[in-house]
Amino acid sequence: MAAPAATPPPLLEVEGVVVRFGGVVALAGVSFEVGHREIRGLIGPNGSGKTTLFNCISGLCRPAAGEIRFEGVALSRVPRHARARLGIGRTFQHTALFRSLTVRENVLAGAHPLAGSGFLANALRLGGRVRREEREAEETARRLLALLSLEAVADAPVGRLPFGTQKRVELARALAAGPKLLLLDEPAGGLNHEEVYRLARLLFRIRREFELSILLVEHHMHLVTSVSDRVVALDFGEKIADGTPEAVRAEPAVIRAYLGEGAAAHGDAA
């Protein structure tokens, strides 16, 4: 007889998630897990469903079937805006910053779920609560701006910054709420070799200092294999491999998907 599980559930469990857009099956029953303090790579050719999976986790998109659990909690019952407070932070593939806010204000906005004062408390500012919350948020922002070398542009409106800098602002903003799981959608997009190398070190450092897990979507294969503990590969919404970076890279289905020969074979399977 199996004893009731004494071990805590994995941080994130994706179970048989299906998403369709009209006739397109973006995710066809994908399952995998992300462990505590794990860096989990998520790879796949363009259009294989990686961003759609992120959207399901952060709630922008509702699975037609399947369930996603975060620390054992079924996310289908958690409203979108409540997921940040649970500990899910994300960045966006094409960046989604608050354009007219400064870099610092963007990061402060990321700290929103850490505080709780409402309209009346903010308007009246009686007692010390709002001031204390603001001070704490400012301190968090200062630390993150330093970590991501954003101090020099801290008070610049974010809309005018180059893409690479905006990506770092997004990372700082996502970290501000102290997430347990960080969803990074192509953080290396637009970076050069040297910068990708620094990004890899930064991801390790973030995991260590923030004690979090990272689900990393990336086309830069070298980055994924060098930082990930385990990698999941998708193709046309199906999971085609799951394991260590070396094993996944050696998987014939993955090679086929990336070399493009897989299209015909996949058509048969589907």
Place this chain on the structure above:
Amino acid sequence: MSGPPIGSARASGAAGPDAPAASRQRRAIAFALLLAGAAVLIASAFLLSPFRLFQLTLAAGYAVAILGLNLVTGYNGQISLGHGAFYAAGAYTTAILMTHFDWPFWATLPVAGLASGALGYAVGFPALRLGGFYLALTTFSLAVAVPQILKHRAIEDWTGGVQGLFIAKPDPPAFLPIEADQWLYLTTLAISAALFLAAWNLVRGRIGRAMRAIRDHPVAAEAMGMDLAAVKTRTFAAGAALTGLAGALGAVAVEFVAPDSFTVMLSITLFVGMVVGGAASIGGAVVGGLFIVFVPNLAESISKAAPGAIYGVLLILLLFVLPGGAAGIGRLAVARLWRRDGGR
């Protein structure tokens, strides 16, 4: 030691070690300017003609009304074409409480704010969920309906129907040797200042950031844990409450409320005032309030025959010269001055 993270050149100390001192200096300057401004405004009570005082009193009220609209439209990005309805709600609440229940003016203010805030919540709650242009259309319809609702026979006993209601300015306290209009001007200034302070407090912190974040990128705002529906409806209710309070201030200033003072034109005028002052600007609302009181007068003094046309031309010229409204030019000036001294 772990090396510097991605992105190179940590521009060493661009903020500078003198940043706190500079910000303290800036705060001192701002405080001094504020004090000087307050002194001038208070002195005006004893220097200006009763008519000019009346205009300034009215402008202070309109400034608060524009402030309420600005929270909604400027900061939160929701178009309201019917804020005049909340102004009317506040004005009538005060007038009814003063005429039918003999309440003193000051006591009607919280009720006027709550009533118009509640109306705002009731309108905003469903309309904001529908999104898009629904809010603009709902508020517009409300503004169009207001004069007819106020004239309706069923509530005529309360509203005074087409004739409206007359109310009297509050008397100054016996120990102050000033006229009623001076007293009203000073109290209106004080109340407006308190409301501006509250609005400024609201927008400079967590809630204000959420309001602007939602305006800029609702999808990202939600991923950052912001409850779109809650923030938007509460912002709308807060904006409606402010504009309602402004209506209460305006009602005693003109000592009269009537349905035809609250046509849809009022809503459009408030919108114009907001754009002229500058969207998403607290100080701009003051400029907007002054504009909508004084510029129509100016237009009339230029041409008795076609003041409307002159007003329109002045408005267009102004927006050509100041595309960001008064707040835009203000920010530019501050930035430039700042660069000259203390800046690098």
